[in-house]
Amino acid sequence: MNEWDDNQTAPEDALSTMGNSMAESAGMTHARSVIDQIGDRIRQDVMGRDDVIELVMVALFAGGHVLLEDYPGSGKTTLAKALGESIEIDESRTDLSDFRRLQFTPDLLPSDITGVMIFDPKSNQFHFRRGPLFAHVVLVDEINRTSPKVQAALLESMAEGQVTVDNVSHQLDELFFVIATQNPLDSIGTYPLPVAQLDRFLFKIPMVHVSRTAELEVLEQWGQPRLPKQSAKVHRNEVVRARQWIRTEVKVSAGVHECLVDTARRIREDERVAQGVSTRSLVQAIPALQTLAVIRGRDYILPDDIERLSGPLFSHRMTMVPGGGDPNLVVKEALEAPMDVLVRSSLRR
Amino acid sequence: MNTPFESRLISTIKAILLSIAMTIALWTQTSPTAQIAAVALTLCGAILGRVLAAKELKLSIAIGVIWLGFLMAFIGPEWVRNTSALPFLDARNTLIFSDCVGFGLLGLTMAFGLRYLSCRWRAWSVFEAAVVVGSVIWLFRQHQNERIDRPRFLADWALMQGYDPTSIIMIIGAVVGGVAMGMVLYQQSVRKLALSVILLGALGYWYSWDQQDTPDFCEESCLDQTRLFKADCLASGEDESTCERQAEEKEDACIQKCEDQGGQGEDSQGQGKEPGEPGTPGAPGSGGGVTDQMMRNESNSSTNDPVAVAIFHQDYEPPNDILYFRQQVLSLYDGKRLSIDTVNEFDEDVIREFPYRSSIQAGENLSEDFHLPIHTSMYLMADHPQPVALTSSVEITPTKNPAPHKFLTAYDVVSWVSATPIHDMRLLGRASIPSDWTKEKADHYLAYADDPRYESLSNELVRDIDPRYADDTLVKALKIKTYLEKEGFYTRKERHAGVDDSTASFLFGNLKGYCVHFANAAAHLFRSQGIASRVAVGYAVQGRLRGNGSAVLIMADRAHAWPEIHIEGVGWVPFDIYPERSDEPPGDIVPQDLESLLGEIARGDLSGGRADEAIETPFEMPWTRIQTFLIVLCILLLGMAYFVKGWRKVRGLFGSHRTVLTYVALQDSLNGRGLGRWYGETRDQHALRIRDIVPSLTPLTEAHLRRQIGGRMEHDDDFFALCTDVRRELRTNLPLWKTILGMINPIGWWYTK
Secondary structure: OOHHOOOOOOOHHHOOOOOOOOOOHHHHHHHHHHHHHHHHHHHHHOOOOOHHHHHHHHHHOOOOOOOEEEEOOOHHHHHHHHHHEEEEEOOEEEEEEEEEEEOOOOOOHHHHHEEEEEEEEEOOOOEEEEOOOOOEEEEEHHHHOOOHHHHHHHHHHHOOOOOOOOOOOEEOOOOEEEEEOOOOOOOOHHHHHHHHOOOOOOOOEEEEOOOOOHHHHHHHOOOOOOOOOOOOOOHHHHHHHHHHHHHHHHHHHHHHHHHHHHHHHHHHHHHOEEEOHHHHHHHHHHHHHHHHHOOOOEEEHHHHHHHHHHHHHHHOOOOOOOOOOOOHHHHHHHHHHHHHHHHHHHOOO | OOOOOOOHHHHHHHHHHHHHHHHHHOOOOOOHHHHHHHHHHHHHHHHHHHHHHHHOOOOHHHHHHHHHHHHHHHHHHHHHHOOOOOOOOHHHHHHHHHHHHHHHHHHHHHHHHHHHHHHHHHHHHHHHHHHHHHHHHHHHHOOOOOOOOOOHHHHHHHHHHOHHHHHHHHHHHHHHHHHHHHHHHHHHHHHHHHHHHHHHHHHEEEEEEEEHHHHOHHHHHHHHHHHHHHHHHHHHHHHHHHHHHHHHHHHHHHHHHHHHHHOOOHOOOOOOOOOOOOOOOOOOOHHHHHHHHHHHHOOOOOOOOEEEEEEOOOOOOOOOOOOEEEEEOOOOEEOOOOOOOOOOOOOOOOOOOOOOOOOEEEOOHHHHOOOEEEEEEEOOOOOOOOOOOOOOOOEEOOOOOOOOOOEEEEEEEEEEEOOOOOHHHOOOOEEEEEEEEHHHHHHHHHOOOHHHHHHHHHHHHOOOHHHHHHHEEEEEEHHHHHHHHHOOOOOOOOOOOOOHHHHHHOOOOOOOOOOHHOOOOOOOOHOOOOOOOOEEEEEEEOOOOOHHHHHHHEEEHHHEEEEEEEOOEEEEEEOOOOOOOOOOOOOOOOOOOHHHHHHHHHOOOOOOOOOOOOOOOOOOOOOOHHHHHHHHHHHHHHHHHHHHHHHHHHHHHHOOOOOHHHHHHHHHHHHHHOOOOOOOOHHHHHHOOOOOOOOOHHHHHHHHHHHHHOOOOHHHHHHHHHHHHHHHHHHHHHHHHHHHHHOOOOOOOHHHH
16 A cells, blocks of 8 residues: 555556555456556557557457557557567467558458458369458558448458358457557548447547657657567467456446446437447447456456546447537536446445 | 536626626616625626536536525515614615615526526526526616607617617617527527527517506505495495495496596606595495595595504593694794704604614603603504604604505504693693703793794783782793684684794784694794793694594694693693684594594404405515524524434444445545545545545545455455544644534535435
């Protein structure tokens, strides 16, 4: 508890580390070490993006995918690449790679990303040649620049964890994580993703420009030889094991369920919202909240976790009426009352 | 549904607009002081509404506050006017203060309610606009019915500037209409549009509503009279249907008369009316006369109106069968005539002011040997500059007015009336000027016109007095009185107008005149003989002309002036002159039914003695009971609050769930000291916010959540050690006044959530 007696500790840090001192189980220790290891490696390459890295880690361990909405040259590829390089692939799976990058263009075809059946004259048979989706981490750049059929193929793989070619489904690896990007301003000649497809992403993360200090740090390190990573790579199996532990062991109280459902209902009833959030979003929210609780050193979910994730979880799944304003504001307002009920519930005997 | 919060600029503009609306609405309604108070509180209410809406004040609490505010705005002014808790305020300032309270609370509550609701629900901004538009309409609806001079302040200004007031008012109307239309067009949803149109329609209807449709005072009076007539009719044994028909005819005729007079313009209302005919056909029995008389009294302005009712609480028969009700005295000789002494105030035995909250006592003590204390209650029905009371009043106390629609004011009087006739032998041998009077005072009551004829006449009158009583005050006064009674001629036709000294004109002329001339002449002659005297003005009611009850009805034609002389050891004695010759017919017999009716009303029987007849009792607020109830309620609530506070503090010491209950008790303490959790804040955020003051709260909250949500079973000792730390930090890190405030705060626990 000593760290709490130190008044110099920043509140945010204090909040995120609250509970560190409690006795941790072995599973908890393992999960946290895996998360920290990957996080440290990414932070070494991506500066000033701790909040984004935290959400990306939550999505990775919650089994979701993220959509980054940012300006060109803001570090999206670096982040995805650093993430891919942090995960050590299974040696037995030579058909998989740790990281793939796809640049979506209007003339792209679904088979370009899923793979294609190729005729082998020797065996006189068709063989499936795996596409770039068969990787642990896939960076999809400018997802809104390709045609809907390619988008649909990608989204099927994200939702089902498989690709289908010539009526034959091919399973992707259990650790399949997509980081898609799109430019929020340059929308000419694009195919905007409908809400139904946005719903497949766990988070839509609007990345803002990094701070002045972080930008200076980036310039200082430019041209210098890259230091070896302080943390070792994490084996794919470790990530999967940590995921499973998080899903089964982190406690989710009935109050959290009620808070999520009530928030969703309030969002749907808001007159500024034309289409509210889906039930799927609530289902996806549970592992995300569990992961954030572990990142913050707890094996139970607090209202603070819901407050932190509600915006990235829900705001991109809503359709606003014309003039309806900022969806984040609607989410924030809708969350207040249910969260207060959840907070008050802790005083009940 | 919650709406995005409006900007500070918009909130400020709206608060100012509401304040302006209040200014406009109160422009012609109250004093500038009350206007300023109301506008300031409106501004405060608007700011408060916005701030509390931002802090997510619960709707139920807000509505409770709004209701309470309106209730207080309703009963507050009445309480201020009726309470005796503000003795340092005089009547005028009390009225101003009550207006400040009433309109101030109204503005505060209205602005708070509108701002709070419109910040939480955007649709309520329609009502804000409606209030602003309505306030303008409120001011300008006086303009209806082609009254181009209303409101006068604007019409006067326009006429002085050479503009046509109609054009100005049309422009203002167009602007208001434009604002209202803009308000409607601005709405985007059908629901709000419909709401706006309905509101606009309601405002338009209100503006165009003809005020003349409401029954005016005259018509209300007709209904009142008809009701009384019907009661009389039924009491006389007539058939109910006959009475009903006659009452309807009477009511129609009366209302028709009101309408005829109303058509002549409101300023001419009440003038030129014909008195009702006594003995209206179909009004049998003695009661018919009462009704007709009342109609006549209420519907005309003749000199025979009832002006007051006196209720005697003791039996009293005046020595000369005349009851003198004095209002003023004229004692100051101003060079031409006797007038009211407004400078030196020598007439300290006369009560000059109406009692307001406490009793007023006269400044002179009277001898019990010659006076009898009589308690009466006076109910005035006409305006009087000074209180009318049975002479000589020594104490006047305000009393409850049982029928404000009948009586203008009511007060109890203690009078020391003369118990001896003026020819009582005990009055002999006494001087007029007491030895303790100052020279100024003696001169005041002896001053008269610089005309030697007064003294020579009075000397001639007292010349033949028995030498034994040659210098006796009473004997000399009686001589003068006898002279005037024998030689004088009472007539109203001789007014002695247009002369400098009307008293001399009367006394040294034909000795024809009325009571004022006789009283002044007697006072001058008394003064010329060194007898202190003055003229009393009021009403003289003859016993033979009135009924037998304890109520005495004073009619306007009983107005009278009479001289009073001062006799040492006795005081001021009415010394009225009764001329033996007169051309006046005997006075009208006082209508006994009317006297008894008004007497019953004055005694509190609002049916006027007709208990069986349902006459609507006007509702009166039981202020004393409400005051007591509110005080008891406050004490009970306070006691309950402290009980709950104490119980929540100690319940963690025993039983199960000790940790949770102890944590709750700590949260109570934090709330009591203003360190509670805000709405929308999580427990961790709350602990972090105040960790500079209570650093141990953060690990305590963590431990609490770990137990409550994480389901961990840990040692209680660590938890309670942290609780002790929190208590210690609260004691040491907070200023003493906050700690004391937290201890006496009875409702800190209410906010623990």
